[in-house]
Amino acid sequence: MSNVNRQFRLAARPVGRVKASDFTFHEEPVPTPGPNQALVRNTYLSLDPTNRVWMSELDGYLPPVAIGEVMRGITLGEVVASNRSDFAVGDKVTGLLGWQDYAVIGEKGLPTKLAPVPLPDATLLGVLGGTGLTAYFGLLEIGKPKAGETVVVSAAAGAVGSIVGQLAKIHGCRVVGLAGTREKCELLVNELGFDVAINYKDADWKKQLRAACPKGIDIDFENVGGEILDAIVPMLNLRARIVLCGLISTYNADKPVPGPNLGPVLVKRARIEGFIILDYVPRFAEGAMQLAKWVMEGKLKHRDTIVEGLENAPSALNMLFDGKNVGKLLVKIA
Amino acid sequence: MSNVNRQFRLAARPVGRVKASDFTFHEEPVPTPGPNQALVRNTYLSLDPTNRVWMSELDGYLPPVAIGEVMRGITLGEVVASNRSDFAVGDKVTGLLGWQDYAVIGEKGLPTKLAPVPLPDATLLGVLGGTGLTAYFGLLEIGKPKAGETVVVSAAAGAVGSIVGQLAKIHGCRVVGLAGTREKCELLVNELGFDVAINYKDADWKKQLRAACPKGIDIDFENVGGEILDAIVPMLNLRARIVLCGLISTYNADKPVPGPNLGPVLVKRARIEGFIILDYVPRFAEGAMQLAKWVMEGKLKHRDTIVEGLENAPSALNMLFDGKNVGKLLVKIA
Numbered sequence: 001m002s003n004v005n006r007q008f009r010l011a012a013r014p015v016g017r018v019k020a021s022d023f024t025f026h027e028e029p030v031p032t033p034g035p036n037q038a039l040v041r042n043t044y045l046s047l048d049p050t051n052r053v054w055m056s057e058l059d060g061y062l063p064p065v066a067i068g069e070v071m072r073g074i075t076l077g078e079v080v081a082s083n084r085s086d087f088a089v090g091d092k093v094t095g096l097l098g099w100q101d102y103a104v105i106g107e108k109g110l111p112t113k114l115a116p117v118p119l120p121d122a123t124l125l126g127v128l129g130g131t132g133l134t135a136y137f138g139l140l141e142i143g144k145p146k147a148g149e150t151v152v153v154s155a156a157a158g159a160v161g162s163i164v165g166q167l168a169k170i171h172g173c174r175v176v177g178l179a180g181t182r183e184k185c186e187l188l189v190n191e192l193g194f195d196v197a198i199n200y201k202d203a204d205w206k207k208q209l210r211a212a213c214p215k216g217i218d219i220d221f222e223n224v225g226g227e228i229l230d231a232i233v234p235m236l237n238l239r240a241r242i243v244l245c246g247l248i249s250t251y252n253a254d255k256p257v258p259g260p261n262l263g264p265v266l267v268k269r270a271r272i273e274g275f276i277i278l279d280y281v282p283r284f285a286e287g288a289m290q291l292a293k294w295v296m297e298g299k300l301k302h303r304d305t306i307v308e309g310l311e312n313a314p315s316a317l318n319m320l321f322d323g324k325n326v327g328k329l330l331v332k333i334a
Numbered sequence: 335m336s337n338v339n340r341q342f343r344l345a346a347r348p349v350g351r352v353k354a355s356d357f358t359f360h361e362e363p364v365p366t367p368g369p370n371q372a373l374v375r376n377t378y379l380s381l382d383p384t385n386r387v388w389m390s391e392l393d394g395y396l397p398p399v400a401i402g403e404v405m406r407g408i409t410l411g412e413v414v415a416s417n418r419s420d421f422a423v424g425d426k427v428t429g430l431l432g433w434q435d436y437a438v439i440g441e442k443g444l445p446t447k448l449a450p451v452p453l454p455d456a457t458l459l460g461v462l463g464g465t466g467l468t469a470y471f472g473l474l475e476i477g478k479p480k481a482g483e484t485v486v487v488s489a490a491a492g493a494v495g496s497i498v499g500q501l502a503k504i505h506g507c508r509v510v511g512l513a514g515t516r517e518k519c520e521l522l523v524n525e526l527g528f529d530v531a532i533n534y535k536d537a538d539w540k541k542q543l544r545a546a547c548p549k550g551i552d553i554d555f556e557n558v559g560g561e562i563l564d565a566i567v568p569m570l571n572l573r574a575r576i577v578l579c580g581l582i583s584t585y586n587a588d589k590p591v592p593g594p595n596l597g598p599v600l601v602k603r604a605r606i607e608g609f610i611i612l613d614y615v616p617r618f619a620e621g622a623m624q625l626a627k628w629v630m631e632g633k634l635k636h637r638d639t640i641v642e643g644l645e646n647a648p649s650a651l652n653m654l655f656d657g658k659n660v661g662k663l664l665v666k667i668a
């Protein structure tokens with residue numbers, strides 16, 4: 001066990017893309033847990049589009065990360081020392097433990113202890129973690145898919161989108177994914193079972209989208225916003241649902257980006273509903289067990305993009321905005 | 335009884351504002367009802383923002399009015415001849431009987447017979463008709479107001495908005511209305527019981543709106559869209575509801591108008607839901623009885639703007655877009 005705790009702290013609110021200078025790299029002694037505290041060693045850090053929002057001054061569903069504070073992030077870790085009765089050395093946990101090697105727990109926001117499921121750490125943090133749970137509760141609780149409906153997923157080769165599409169297939173839907181490279185599209189159709197995947201960088205992608213949805217769109221699981229959402233809204237069916245999970249195309253903008261024309265939402269009595277996974281914390285165990293079952297049955301596949309080394313976290317975050325990752329983007333810390 | 339049936343037929347799809355030349359004025363003999371038909375003499379014509387949408391080529395919740403077809407409109411009328419057992423001479427009816435003196439019924443879309451409520455015809459067509467029912471079902475079924483919540487209503491001095499605000503007060507909400515003149519704002523507060531009314535033509539109306547909603551916005555009953563909706567969305571509370579009833583600011587536009595930035599909808603898990611009153615036809619009697627009760631108890635007031643003469647219908651329609659009417663805009667046909 002190293003005696004140094006490496007940390008990235010927020011140095012500046014980014015303008016546009018995240019830069020290395022928006023963080024300070026900090027080294028301090030590994031902290032010693034006090035009474036009723038435990039020490040967790042982080043092994044994997046999850047990188048998610050919402051991290052970019054946390055760096056801004058927007059007071060969203062969580063407050064902004066303060067300047068000088070350890071950068072907020074979801075990690076998977078292992079308890080390495082404990083003065084608590086509810087956490088034992090060796091327990092695997094996940095929670096908002098930050099961009100750092102070690103975190104002391106016991107003060108606020110206790111992490112969740114992971115059930116002993118025989119799956120790799122990356123799977124535990126991805127499919128069974130916030131990513132898979134976002135797909136699970138967002139699609140099932142907000143989207144409410146019915147067999148035979150057409151589901152469109154944007155950022156379909158991303159961590160959440162790739163799970164959403166497979167869950168929609170499990171529920172008997174026609175699934176159309178939008179992704180940004182031909183390789184991603186091939187993965188979606190050939191390996192993950194999407195009915196159609198469209199490269200939104202093709203000049204005629206809107207035409208392809210219309211052709212792929214001959215009966216219109218019943219559910220849009222929206223991770224992107226912007227031009228993609230603009231193209232989807234006019235294709236909505238009567239009582240269509242837009243699960244508003246993310247708007248990654250807008251997170252680097254320096255002023256509010258307009259949304260889609262709402263005429264079709266009115267006329268089709270459609271619904272746009274915002275969704276944040278934290279509302280479902282009390283049901284995480286239920287969701288994770290169901291997802292684990294599907295993973296072990298081979299019905300739910302996943303891809304991970306793993307970046308080695310905490311020191312690469314700042315540059316890795318931009319991979320999400322450049323479409324460089326496939327599936328879950330993780331940093332292997334230790 | 336005149337022997338001439340005056341009609342306005344659609345001559346052209348309007349570009350921007352409606353012009354007289356978008357209609358042809360047509361006179362024909364009063365039709366004679368055939369077997370199983372009845373003849374209705376229209377007395378009042380309801381003018382509604384949605385009429386402008388029906389004139390466009392948009393295939394919305396109803397198909398476009400065909401060029402050459404009698405202009406579609408909701409009227410109040412009286413049966414003057416009948417070969418049907420379910421409609422007797424003297425029955426008051428309301429339905430899509432068009433911009434004309436007389437309509438033959440019995441082929442499709444039978445009108446609704448009005449219950450014998452002791453209220454004036456204009457009240458029957460306005461508050462107890464599509465307008466009041468739109469306010470009633472839109473606010474109660476989509477908005478689901480709870481006592482103590484803050485409700486914002488745009489086009490608040492209009493036919494629907496003025497009823498929505500009063501219904502929200504009946505349900506114990508704080509009600510803030512947006513209207514376009516000082517006189518309308520005074521009416522809303524002094525006569526209709528709104529807590530605050532803001533003239534959106536004031537330079538500082540956005541600041542006034544923020545001051546009027548110190549606890550944020552729980553329900554937005556949206557009739558306008560555009561800049562007004564853009565200002566409302568950033569003020570939405572957790573799980574706020576936008577009842578998307580109309581987008582009058584966009585109906586004269588020649589291309590789709592962008593919607594609001596959806597970031598706050600995501601972060602606040604808010605919901606934007608389109609609403610069309612026709613979905614509630616099976617419950618019209620229920621809604622009309624409740625509205626009639628409140629009117630007769632003096633809890634629900636209404637204003638009407640009545641234009642005399644069918645010949646003035648085309649120019650009167652623009653009053654809706656110019657904010658020239660207060661409350662329900664009606665044309666007195668006979």
